[in-house]
Amino acid sequence: MRLQQFVIGYLCLYILAAGTACETMPAPPSVITPTAPPTTLRIGLTDSAAELMALTAEPFEAAYPQTAVQFTTANNRTLLADLETGQFDAVLVHHIPATTGMWFNPVALGGLVIIVHSDNPVSRLDSAEIQAIFNGRITNWSSVGGFDRLVEVVGREQGAGSRALFGERIMLEQRISITAQVVSNNTQMIEIVAGNPAAIGYSMMGAVGPDVKALAVDGTAATPETTAEQSYPLTTPLYFVSPAEPTGDLRAFLAWLQSEAGQMVIGEKYGRVR
Numbered sequence: 001m002r003l004q005q006f007v008i009g010y011l012c013l014y015i016l017a018a019g020t021a022c023e024t025m026p027a028p029p030s031v032i033t034p035t036a037p038p039t040t041l042r043i044g045l046t047d048s049a050a051e052l053m054a055l056t057a058e059p060f061e062a063a064y065p066q067t068a069v070q071f072t073t074a075n076n077r078t079l080l081a082d083l084e085t086g087q088f089d090a091v092l093v094h095h096i097p098a099t100t101g102m103w104f105n106p107v108a109l110g111g112l113v114i115i116v117h118s119d120n121p122v123s124r125l126d127s128a129e130i131q132a133i134f135n136g137r138i139t140n141w142s143s144v145g146g147f148d149r150l151v152e153v154v155g156r157e158q159g160a161g162s163r164a165l166f167g168e169r170i171m172l173e174q175r176i177s178i179t180a181q182v183v184s185n186n187t188q189m190i191e192i193v194a195g196n197p198a199a200i201g202y203s204m205m206g207a208v209g210p211d212v213k214a215l216a217v218d219g220t221a222a223t224p225e226t227t228a229e230q231s232y233p234l235t236t237p238l239y240f241v242s243p244a245e246p247t248g249d250l251r252a253f254l255a256w257l258q259s260e261a262g263q264m265v266i267g268e269k270y271g272r273v274r
Helices: 003-023 051-061 076-084 129-136 162-171 186-193 226-230 247-256 262-266
Strands: 039-046 066-073 090-093 101-116 153-154 181-185 199-204 212-214 233-242
Touching: 039 076, 039 247, 051 066, 051 233, 051 247, 066 076, 066 129, 076 090, 076 101, 090 247, 101 162, 101 186, 101 247, 129 153, 129 162, 129 181, 129 247, 153 162, 153 186, 162 199, 181 186, 186 199, 186 212, 233 247, 247 262
Parallel strands: 039 066, 039 090, 153 181, 153 199
Antiparallel strands: 090 233, 101 199, 101 212, 101 233
8 A cells, every 4th residue: 555655655756747848848949040151352552652541441341241351461572472472362463564464454544643842843754854853864853943052852662562553654764863752651652742842752652641642644633533634744543453364352343343333432542434
């Protein structure tokens, strides 16, 4: 009899415990649809076109929220070398060596500009005068309608795209004066010219701010309009360069840069290619 009561009690406790366990068992997790991880594009940007970063990054990422663009600035030679070793997916540069085997396509039209201090009374020079100033044949601003003060020439380092363009478009076979001050990046170029009323240097149109003045060359000033129509004599494209024709997210970025939306924001500082 006692054994029977024990068995019945044991069974009751077992059933009670099982019921409690069932009541507290967690619900199965809901089904989650996986999403593709965001893509980061590694884009090199010539330091004389750094403004393009501020113009394009936010509107592109708003249109393509799953793709981020990571810009890195450097000079032309460094960017192309790093592209070859796979450190970038693409680079944006103004100058491409004739021997390059890379794929490239223009996304904007910029212009090589000659810059002086904002207080310099000279507002225009012709190409021959610019060459004569930079190779040391013209040494005083009074020779070109300026104040009676010695010209102080500022140039860029080897490997800078603006230096290569300046040599090809202005200096030709002439050498820059050995007294020229050489700076290592575009920021230094702007700062030195902005701080010295006698200085003259060169940069790219998109990098020129209110601290310096870009001179008209051969009678035409560099503007988004004159570079778009290529009436400015030192107009030069900004190229999108990649190891091969881009695909996937990289192609989408290039397509956006060349689209109406992309060209609209680029056109704030550069000539449009479309």
